[in-house]
Amino acid sequence: MTSPQLHELVLICREADVETVSDALMEIESLAVSVEDADADTPAEHALFGEPGMPAPKAGWDRSVVKALFDGEQAATEAAALLLAQDWAAEVHVQAIQAVVEQDWVRLTQSQFAPVEITPEFWIVPSWHEAPPQAKQVMRLDPGLAFGTGTHPTTRMCLRWIAHHAAEAAGWDRVLDYGCGSGILAIGAALHGARNIDAVDIDPAAITSSRDNAVANRVELRTAMPDAAQGEYPLVLANILAMPLKLLAPLLCSHLAPGAHLVLAGILERQADELKAAYAPWVKLDVSDCEEGWILMTAQRV
Numbered sequence: 001m002t003s004p005q006l007h008e009l010v011l012i013c014r015e016a017d018v019e020t021v022s023d024a025l026m027e028i029e030s031l032a033v034s035v036e037d038a039d040a041d042t043p044a045e046h047a048l049f050g051e052p053g054m055p056a057p058k059a060g061w062d063r064s065v066v067k068a069l070f071d072g073e074q075a076a077t078e079a080a081a082l083l084l085a086q087d088w089a090a091e092v093h094v095q096a097i098q099a100v101v102e103q104d105w106v107r108l109t110q111s112q113f114a115p116v117e118i119t120p121e122f123w124i125v126p127s128w129h130e131a132p133p134q135a136k137q138v139m140r141l142d143p144g145l146a147f148g149t150g151t152h153p154t155t156r157m158c159l160r161w162i163a164h165h166a167a168e169a170a171g172w173d174r175v176l177d178y179g180c181g182s183g184i185l186a187i188g189a190a191l192h193g194a195r196n197i198d199a200v201d202i203d204p205a206a207i208t209s210s211r212d213n214a215v216a217n218r219v220e221l222r223t224a225m226p227d228a229a230q231g232e233y234p235l236v237l238a239n240i241l242a243m244p245l246k247l248l249a250p251l252l253c254s255h256l257a258p259g260a261h262l263v264l265a266g267i268l269e270r271q272a273d274e275l276k277a278a279y280a281p282w283v284k285l286d287v288s289d290c291e292e293g294w295i296l297m298t299a300q301r302v
């Protein structure tokens with residue numbers, strides 16, 4: 001049995017009625033409601049910006065287009081009839097009830113994830129893309145349930161650090177990726193020559209995702225919950241957030257072998273001093289990279 005084609009009910013209403021109309025549409029089980037400016041692209045169009053730092057002058061446009069999505073033409077027609085029968089709907093007008101052209105959602109989603117350059121030689125490339133010709137090192141990674149596709153500056157900075165220190169990878173005979181998400185940092189380390197990598201996370205979906213991504217990249221990781229991290233490592237990576245990183249300072253530092261590198265991300269520029277203070281009993285953290293307000297903090301245990 002095929003499901004009915006999606007239809008949208010397009011209404012024109014005054015700014016004062018937008019909220020009531022939207023609420024009513026949600027109550028009669030519209031699948032989605034959106035509001036647009038009915039005068040967009042005409043001389044009557046006006047923007048809704050306030051002064052910098054001030055709220056917008058009002059919540060809607062003088063004449064708004066409210067579009068509500070329904071599962072089939074009949075549902076949209078019934079919703080229109082029900083809405084227009086309300087005593088507050090005198091100024092609400094039906095502009096159209098029309099079939100919605102199905103999008104190729106898979107293609108649309110895929111088009112939003114392009115290859116990500118970490119260094120000119122090292123790229124993160126979704127499985128449906130060709131690797132760029134200049135890429136010498138490629139990680140295959142598709143967006144999934146766990147954080148870490150290479151599009152976030154914190155992840156990119158960690159990967160760049162790994163790539164720039166790849167000459168030391170012979171010494172990375174154990175690596176700890178604490179808060180592994182998609183496994184992107186652990187896989188990045190493996191692709192650059194690290195061995196015996198523990199990728200741990202509190203989120204079971206991250207553990208599954210890291211395992212799958214490791215298989216896709218033909219690298220070996222030990223993926224597990226955080227208590228699987230045992231002993232000392234010459235490289236410890238953790239891209240979490242400032243607050244958990246502060247709480248985790250004693251634990252992460254207890255895993256640093258003599259001479260080990262500690263690489264921390266998920267920290268905003270203004271949080272640098274708090275992090276330095278939290279780690280000061282064990283190591284001296286420095287800011288070693290910065291992107292879009294996020295910083296990378298690194299240290300080497302003496």
Ligand SMILES: C[S@@+](CC[C@H](N)C(=O)[O-])C[C@H]1O[C@@H](n2cnc3c(N)ncnc32)[C@H](O)[C@@H]1O
Pocket residue numbers: 146147148149150154155158178179180181182183184185200201202203206226239240244266
């Ligand atoms: C920002 S994501 C980073 C993912 C990946 N490492 C990257 O660099 O893109 C942070 C990850 O840390 C995990 N996490 C948060 N708090 C944690 C904790 N206390 N112990 C272990 N993992 C934690 C989250 O579940 C999440 O997967």
